[in-house]
Amino acid sequence: MEWLRLTLALLVPLLLGLQLVARLVPATPARGWLVAGYGLLAGLLLWPLLLRLWAVCGLPPGFWPPLGFAVLLLVALRWWSFAQTTTVMPGAAAPTALPAGRVARLLCILLLALLSLRLLSLALELIWRPLFPWDATMHWATKARVWFEWQGFVPFVANDEWLSLVGEGVFTDHHPDYPVTVPVWQYWLATALGRWDPALINLPWLVCYCSLGMAFYGQARATGAPQVEVIVFLFFLLTLPLLNTHVALAGYADLFLATTFGLSLMALHNGSRGGQPWQWRLALFCALGCLLVKNEGFFWMLTILPGLWVARRRDARNVLLAIAGIAVAVALVLWLFPAEIAVAGHSLGSLDLGYRPGALSGILRSLLVLGNWHMALWYLLLLTALVIWRRPVVLPVAGPLIASLSAACILFLCLFTVTEYAVGAIRQTAVGRIGLHLMPGVVFLLFVLQSQLRQLESRSATSGLRG
Amino acid sequence: MGEYSRALCRSHLAALWIAALLSGIQPALAEAAATLPADAPAGPEPGLTLKLSGRGVAAHGLPCPASGQILRLRVEGAGALEAAWLERLPTAAFRQTDARVTGPFRNGVILLPLSGVAAAAGPDSRCRLVLRGLPAAEVTLVASDWQAVTPLTRLSGMWYDWTGFRPWRHASINSHSAVVQAWHGLSPNVLLGVLFVSVGIAGYWRWRSRFLLWWMLAGWLALDLPWQWRLLEQVEATRDRFAGVPAADRPGLTDDADLWAFAERVKSLLPAGGATRIFVASSSDYGGMRTAYYLYPLNVYWRRGGPELPASSRLRAGDHIVVVQPSQVRFLPQAGRLLFADQGWSVRLLFAADDIGLFEVR
Numbered sequence: 001m002e003w004l005r006l007t008l009a010l011l012v013p014l015l016l017g018l019q020l021v022a023r024l025v026p027a028t029p030a031r032g033w034l035v036a037g038y039g040l041l042a043g044l045l046l047w048p049l050l051l052r053l054w055a056v057c058g059l060p061p062g063f064w065p066p067l068g069f070a071v072l073l074l075v076a077l078r079w080w081s082f083a084q085t086t087t088v089m090p091g092a093a094a095p096t097a098l099p100a101g102r103v104a105r106l107l108c109i110l111l112l113a114l115l116s117l118r119l120l121s122l123a124l125e126l127i128w129r130p131l132f133p134w135d136a137t138m139h140w141a142t143k144a145r146v147w148f149e150w151q152g153f154v155p156f157v158a159n160d161e162w163l164s165l166v167g168e169g170v171f172t173d174h175h176p177d178y179p180v181t182v183p184v185w186q187y188w189l190a191t192a193l194g195r196w197d198p199a200l201i202n203l204p205w206l207v208c209y210c211s212l213g214m215a216f217y218g219q220a221r222a223t224g225a226p227q228v229e230v231i232v233f234l235f236f237l238l239t240l241p242l243l244n245t246h247v248a249l250a251g252y253a254d255l256f257l258a259t260t261f262g263l264s265l266m267a268l269h270n271g272s273r274g275g276q277p278w279q280w281r282l283a284l285f286c287a288l289g290c291l292l293v294k295n296e297g298f299f300w301m302l303t304i305l306p307g308l309w310v311a312r313r314r315d316a317r318n319v320l321l322a323i324a325g326i327a328v329a330v331a332l333v334l335w336l337f338p339a340e341i342a343v344a345g346h347s348l349g350s351l352d353l354g355y356r357p358g359a360l361s362g363i364l365r366s367l368l369v370l371g372n373w374h375m376a377l378w379y380l381l382l383l384t385a386l387v388i389w390r391r392p393v394v395l396p397v398a399g400p401l402i403a404s405l406s407a408a409c410i411l412f413l414c415l416f417t418v419t420e421y422a423v424g425a426i427r428q429t430a431v432g433r434i435g436l437h438l439m440p441g442v443v444f445l446l447f448v449l450q451s452q453l454r455q456l457e458s459r460s461a462t463s464g465l466r467g
Numbered sequence: 468m469g470e471y472s473r474a475l476c477r478s479h480l481a482a483l484w485i486a487a488l489l490s491g492i493q494p495a496l497a498e499a500a501a502t503l504p505a506d507a508p509a510g511p512e513p514g515l516t517l518k519l520s521g522r523g524v525a526a527h528g529l530p531c532p533a534s535g536q537i538l539r540l541r542v543e544g545a546g547a548l549e550a551a552w553l554e555r556l557p558t559a560a561f562r563q564t565d566a567r568v569t570g571p572f573r574n575g576v577i578l579l580p581l582s583g584v585a586a587a588a589g590p591d592s593r594c595r596l597v598l599r600g601l602p603a604a605e606v607t608l609v610a611s612d613w614q615a616v617t618p619l620t621r622l623s624g625m626w627y628d629w630t631g632f633r634p635w636r637h638a639s640i641n642s643h644s645a646v647v648q649a650w651h652g653l654s655p656n657v658l659l660g661v662l663f664v665s666v667g668i669a670g671y672w673r674w675r676s677r678f679l680l681w682w683m684l685a686g687w688l689a690l691d692l693p694w695q696w697r698l699l700e701q702v703e704a705t706r707d708r709f710a711g712v713p714a715a716d717r718p719g720l721t722d723d724a725d726l727w728a729f730a731e732r733v734k735s736l737l738p739a740g741g742a743t744r745i746f747v748a749s750s751s752d753y754g755g756m757r758t759a760y761y762l763y764p765l766n767v768y769w770r771r772g773g774p775e776l777p778a779s780s781r782l783r784a785g786d787h788i789v790v791v792q793p794s795q796v797r798f799l800p801q802a803g804r805l806l807f808a809d810q811g812w813s814v815r816l817l818f819a820a821d822d823i824g825l826f827e828v829r
Contacts, residue, residue: 428642
């Protein structure tokens with residue numbers, strides 16, 4: 001019975017997300033993967049909102065009432081889909097068979113087998129180990145633990161406010177102002193189980209990992225790239241050691257933010273290439289979704305804007321202009337923005353601005369020396385050098401993606417070199433985790449650059465033959 | 468020289484430049500001698516048996532080389548060991564955490580770096596071998612020898628470090644180190660990265676982007692397979708520890724067992740609900756934070772980075788205080804008072820276990 005409730009608790013909200021996204025994505029190559037990837041994420045982001053809305057309306061808490069409502073919603077959405085079959089078609093899915101070449105097929109099977117093994121390793125670790133990492137027990141699961149016991153979203157306030165209120169009707173922890181998507185999921189699964197289980201409450205992390213993989217595969221296939229190439233890059237993405245660690249030692253919100261921001265960037269790229277309105281909607285939905293996961297999500301959301309600007313004016317000069325503009329804008333904000341105004345939980349006054357020697361080597365160590373990202377950043381270095389040197393025409397193709405990622409990198413560098421968070425780079429306590437938010441986008445950029453190089457070479461070879 | 472050869476040269480020059488740049492980032496055993504001095508002492512005697520104390524620690528003094536070297540030990544009973552390290556005598560004021568090598572130790576082989584230069588050179592130089600593991604376990608040395616730190620030793624040390632098993636640590640969530648021992652000064656990521664870039668440029672010149680992808684995949688697999696192996700070993704360790712145990716009892720099998728057990732006892736004593744205010748005082752971030760977590764859903768107050776307890780006027784009769792050592796809060800049993808900074812509270816000790824106590828404010 002317990003497993004049935006747990007399965008329902010995961011399945012029904014995720015099906016809601018899948019149903020919503022299925023309505024959005026029309027017939028397109030790899031539609032199934034896109035719907036699965038973005039749908040799971042939609043379920044992960046929207047279900048906590050729905051639960052909170054449910055509570056605000058004063059409706060009965062617990063497991064069955066919200067679940068019953070979700071089932072009704074699901075039926076309604078399904079009915080709506082049937083009623084409007086013109087917008088939702090079965091989908092001209094990309095061929096799912098493995099590539100024809102023997103070596104390529106063997107390679108794909110090998111990589112998929114390795115990925116399955118990885119998923120199994122992470123899943124077993126997740127379901128056996130009780131909540132382990134530091135912040136998970138400092139300000140994420142604390143809320144879930146209280147909400148589960150109280151069967152309601154009692155407010156969490158800052159330490160001083162808690163003291164002023166004598167703790168009446170309020171609770172406190174180290175970060176009461178963080179977005180609550182992650183703890184609401186933990187609360188929901190504990191409610192489904194009917195007990196506090198410090199391991200199984202983390203199952204959404206596994207869903208998030210799958211969502212990232214499926215969406216990446218879908219978006220990469222949607223570009224028309226060969227399957228073997230897509231599977232190789234999927235393997236790169238899903239085997240990043242720090243990403244894997246955030247699944248195995250679930251409890252932090254960084255994996256959710258990495259997935260949300262990454263999926264936004266992928267949709268931005270493909271939207272800018274193909275001009276499909278539904279890709280823009282996916283990009284926008286995910287960009288806004290960043291706000292629901294962590295405070296940093298606000299800044300990542302902003303970095304989508306230069307990408308959108310470049311998407312409308314696609315040439316190399318505009319890409320460079322956008323990047324330079326962001327650098328200038330960030331410098332101006334740091335210089336002119338009122339120090340006392342807090343944005344997304346931080347004010348400039350509290351950041352103690354000033355260059356920190358040692359931070360840059362900490363960042364380089366995190367990116368290139370430690371094992372966080374295997375060789376992804378070495379690959380990026382080489383591909384960037386090759387593209388600039390040999391094929392600069394590739395740059396405008398990936399212009400929006402490059403502009404957004406560059407904006408994010410500028411913010412990332414500022415955070416770890418000129419604010420008090422530099423200590424997170426020097427001691428390696430935060431630079432890896434924040435870097436994780438950018439990595440799905442970086443791996444997608446690697447994929448795009450590699451694909452563009454290949455396509456240009458094929459075109460040159462064809463024109464050479466004609467000549 | 469053809470165009471291809473010129474590209475090859477250029478790519479290797481670039482790779483060397485990158486390697487040189489990154490070598491400044493890599494910590495190294497700067498004092499390491501490349502060759503073993505003629506008067507290098509022998510390692511600990513084979514057959515020596517060390518018994519770990521009730522707290523799971525054993526130490527053994529031995530003569531050691533004046534410069535940095537590697538002590539290679541083969542031991543029986545290595546399964547009982549969690550960590551081992553060498554300390555120069557007299558010991559430095561700080562703990563040499565860089566030199567600490569954590570188990571489990573494969574095939575009973577332990578490679579221990581000896582950092583620093585001895586104050587007294589030659590035969591007078593001494594150090595201490597420290598072993599930590601299961602209380603009262605016995606470990607027997609089968610063979611030992613000192614090895615000079617050569618490029619080959621470094622490479623072999625990196626391999627041993629890279630392919631060895633390491634359990635999850637709290638830092639694992641922040642960064643993943645393929646290797647953790649500083650003495651060999653090498654990183655597989657840098658070695659493979661430099662190799663990838665240098666051969667990649669040459670290969671691109673010859674075979675274009677197709678080569679890059681397959682070359683990258685090969686390098687990636689070289690890094691990823693040890694990582695997968697480590698994950699599998701970790702899963703096995705996790706299964707041995709937690710599988711089959713009810714979820715609610717699993718925290719009792721972790722390193723926090725004492726904090727969890729104490730919190731469970733507190734929760735069984737105090738009425739549930741938001742009305743029970745409980746203040747957690749500790750100067751240890753970790754101890755305070757974890758105790759607070761285990762005490763939820765009681766109405767817990769724990770402040771990170773601030774005073775351990777708020778002003779005395781903020782507490783009232785009926786509140787509870789949990790003091791987790793180390794802490795600046797002192798208890799005067801005769802007076803029945805808790806003191807912190809210049810404040811005091813009249814309290815009643817409800818119970819104490821190990822280094823934790825629960826008090827009720829009167």
